Structures are given as structure tokens and as C-alpha cells.
Amino acid sequence: MKNLILFCLVVSGVSCGLLSESNGTAADDINALTLVDLGKETRKPLLTLIGLAMRNLHPCEVWSPWTPCEANTRGYYGTRTRTRQCVDKRSSENNTYKNETDIGLCEGNCPVGANITSHGYCLKLHIDKLNHENANAFCRKEGGYLINLDSAEKYEDVKNMLSGFSSSFIHIDGRRATSSSPWVYKYGSQQPFITWASGEPDNQSSDLCVVYYPSEHGCHDISCTLTRPFICEFI
Numbered sequence: 720m721k722n723l724i725l726f727c728l729v730v731s732g733v734s735c736g737l738l739s740e741s742n743g744t745a746a747d748d749i750n751a752l753t754l755v756d757l758g759k760e761t762r763k764p765l766l767t768l769i770g771l772a773m774r775n776l777h778p779c780e781v782w783s784p785w786t787p788c789e790a791n792t793r794g795y796y797g798t799r800t801r802t803r804q805c806v807d808k809r810s811s812e813n814n815t816y817k818n819e820t821d822i823g824l825c826e827g828n829c830p831v832g833a834n835i836t837s838h839g840y841c842l843k844l845h846i847d848k849l850n851h852e853n854a855n856a857f858c859r860k861e862g863g864y865l866i867n868l869d870s871a872e873k874y875e876d877v878k879n880m881l882s883g884f885s886s887s888f889i890h891i892d893g894r895r896a897t898s899s900s901p902w903v904y905k906y907g908s909q910q911p912f913i914t915w916a917s918g919e920p921d922n923q924s925s926d927l928c929v930v931y932y933p934s935e936h937g938c939h940d941i942s943c944t945l946t947r948p949f950i951c952e953f954i
């Protein structure tokens with residue numbers, strides 16, 4: 720919208736008056752092409768002119784978010800792309816767009832020692848036991864988080880990752896203030912894909928953390944202070 724304001728100043732009061740008629744709350748939705756159309760519709764050449772000028776100043780929409788990096792291992796580089804739509808200036812009459820693609824270099828985010836799962840998550844199992852808080856701090860220090868089981872795919876990958884692993888509980892993301900408070904997660908969905916084991920959560924007063932229990936492929940609520948293996952995720 721900077722361009723719009725700039726232009727209002729340049730062309731003086733007249734055009735700005737017209738714009739405010741269209742209700743200032745709509746200003747965010749106005750782009751050059753809207754003005755061109757509006758100018759044609761209302762037969763106000765000045766609006767069309769402003770629209771065309773804005774289009775020349777700012778002929779492209781904002782970039783899409785980057786695609787995920789093609790490289791997934793830290794220390795390895797790959798590419799990522801983003802696209803945006805731009806007015807095709809060769810066609811002055813019709814509002815035709817062309818797509819622009821930008822290609823950038825990026826480093827993978829999966830550290831050495833972590834595994835990329837079949838669904839593409841980067842997970843690292845730590846066998847050395849820590850309590851919930853220290854486990855999360857450990858993951859943060861490595862650049863990750865305690866894993867939030869927020870999709871069926873991730874849940875399945877964790878199951879496969881831990882098959883044959885005989886330890887009992889595994890610390891994962893998910894903590895609550897009291898045994899009747901809602902669960903809170905550090906990242907990802909606040910409504911994760913958690914399957915509670917039978918009879919869980921049992922809501923004992925000190926059971927304020929979620930753990931994953933491999934042999935039941937389900938979760939328990941348990942004390943945060945117990946030291947357990949844990950899984951970090953790198954996102």
C-alpha cells in the first residue's frame with residue numbers, strides 16, 4: 720500500500736478522495752488491477768491511470784512461501800523455490816499474469832544422528848534419560864523440539880522408529896498445569912494426534928506430562944520429573 724499512498728501525494732487530493740469513497744477498510748484489498756477495472760467501470764480515467772501507474776511501480780504480487788528445502792541433512796545444500804504472479808506487461812489491455820519463479824539455496828535441517836522418517840520427518844531418539852523439562856531443553860539446544868505427535872503420519876513413524884525398542888515411556892511434547900487443565904504443546908498443533916493407551920489419561924494429580932509408550936503404541940499422562948528417553952524433532 721506504500722505505492723498507493725505515495726501516489727495520492729503525487730497526484731494531490733483528487734485521487735485520494737476517490738479512494739476513501741471505496742471505504743478505507745477495503746484499502747488492503749485494492750491493487751492496481753482493481754483500480755484499472757474500477758476506473759473503467761466508473762469511467763474515471765484518473766483511476767485507470769493511477770491503476771496503471773501502480774501496476775508499473777509494483778507489478779507483482781507477494782512471493783509465496785518457500786517450498787521445503789530439497790536437501791534434508793544439515794551440512795548439505797539443496798534448492799527451494801518460491802513463485803509469484805506478475806502482470807504481464809506485454810499485454811496492456813487485459814490483466815494477464817505470468818508466474819515468476821525464484822530459486823534459492825538452502826541448507827538441510829536434519830542434523831547428523833537424526834533420522835529422516837518415511838513420511839519425511841526429522842527425528843532423533845535420545846536414549847540417555849532426562850526429565851521432561853531437561854529433555855526439551857536438550858532438543859532446543861540441538862535446534863529442535865520435543866516431538867509433538869500432531870499427525871497420524873508422525874505417530875506411525877514414531878511407532879516404526881521405536882519398534883524393537885524395549886524401554887518403557889518416552890518423553891514427548893505435551894504438558895498441562897494441573898490434572899484438569901488443557902494440554903499445551905510447544906509447537907505444532909495444539910490438538911495433536913495422540914492416542915491414549917487404554918484407561919489413560921488417568922489424571923493423577925502429578926501426571927502433568929504426556930509420554931509415549933511403545934509397547935501399547937499409545938500415550939500416558941505421567942510425572943514430568945521422571946527421567947526417560949526422549950525424541951526430538953527438527954522442523
Ligand SMILES: *[C@@H]1O[C@H](CO)[C@@H](O)[C@H](O)[C@H]1NC(C)=O
Nearest residue numbers: 739740741742743744745746
Ligand atoms: C465500511 O466498512 C465497515 C467495516 O467493514 C462497514 O461496517 C461499513 O458499513 C462500510 N461502509 C461503507 C460505506 O461501505
Ligand SMILES: *[C@@H]1O[C@H](CO)[C@@H](O)[C@H](O)[C@H]1NC(C)=O
Nearest residue numbers: 808809810811812813814815
Ligand atoms: C483482451 O481480451 C479480449 C476478450 O477476451 C480479446 O478480444 C482482446 O483481443 C484482448 N486484448 C488483448 C490486447 O490481448
Ligand SMILES: *[C@@H]1O[C@H](CO)[C@@H](O)[C@H](O)[C@H]1NC(C)=O
Nearest residue numbers: 783802803804816817818819
Ligand atoms: C500461475 O500460478 C497460479 C497459482 O499457482 C496458477 O493458478 C496459474 O495457472 C499459473 N499461471 C500460469 C500462466 O502458469
Ligand SMILES: *[C@@H]1O[C@H](CO)[C@@H](O)[C@H](O)[C@H]1NC(C)=O
Nearest residue numbers: 832833834835843844880881
Ligand atoms: C537411524 O538411522 C541409522 C542409519 O542411518 C540407524 O543405524 C539407526 O538405527 C536409526 N535410528 C533409529 C532410531 O531408527
Ligand SMILES: *[C@@H]1O[C@H](CO)[C@@H](O)[C@H](O)[C@H]1NC(C)=O
Nearest residue numbers: 898899900918919920921922
Ligand atoms: C481424565 O480427564 C479426561 C478429560 O480431561 C477424561 O476424558 C478422561 O476420561 C479422564 N480419565 C479418567 C481415568 O477419568
